[in-house]
Amino acid sequence: MKEDRSLRKELLDLLEGGNAHFSFEEVLAGLPPDSINRKPPNTPYSLWHFVEHLRIAQWDILEFIRNPAHVSPDYPYGYRPAAGWRTDVAGWERSCAGFLADLEALKELVRDERNDLLAPLPHSPSYNILREVVLAADHNAYHIGEIAIIRQVLGLWPADNRYLTG
Numbered sequence: 001m002k003e004d005r006s007l008r009k010e011l012l013d014l015l016e017g018g019n020a021h022f023s024f025e026e027v028l029a030g031l032p033p034d035s036i037n038r039k040p041p042n043t044p045y046s047l048w049h050f051v052e053h054l055r056i057a058q059w060d061i062l063e064f065i066r067n068p069a070h071v072s073p074d075y076p077y078g079y080r081p082a083a084g085w086r087t088d089v090a091g092w093e094r095s096c097a098g099f100l101a102d103l104e105a106l107k108e109l110v111r112d113e114r115n116d117l118l119a120p121l122p123h124s125p126s127y128n129i130l131r132e133v134v135l136a137a138d139h140n141a142y143h144i145g146e147i148a149i150i151r152q153v154l155g156l157w158p159a160d161n162r163y164l165t166g
Helices: 002-016 024-028 047-066 089-111 129-153
Strands: 124-128
Touching: 002 089, 002 129, 024 089, 024 129, 047 089, 047 129, 089 129, 124 129
Parallel strands: none
Antiparallel strands: none
16 A cells, blocks of 8 residues: 555656656746747747647546547647647637646546556556556656747746756
8 A cells, every 4th residue: 555655646746747857837937928829940839839739648648548438639630739820828828727637637546546556447458547647747748848948949938947047
């Protein structure tokens, strides 16, 4: 039982960011609203495209865990808006809120000790909750790191950010 609690704590820490990773909230803190559709050189994707990709991919993983009838979007085009698409502040806020709500739902799956993290998923016996949560956390960390770099490239990283000083 002690190992199970320890595993759950580590998974929650991994999902929340920190330690070696930025959190979602931290990497977006202080972002000017008029920059959400800006694209760095040599990429067709804006900051919003990255956030929306994070939201869609995490939602897909969450639904795969909890809904046996879930059908994933077509890869790769179903996992992010088309390069030419833009959003407004309300769309940006929906993307961010959706990501955070699904992140909380993943964390709740981990917190709920009735969920055996290692048991095969009934509808997909080659997979388990542990694998899917690690996949979501890994994917999130990767793209959240990209957002940090994009902010730096676009000159949108706060000058007082502790990760770039010293």
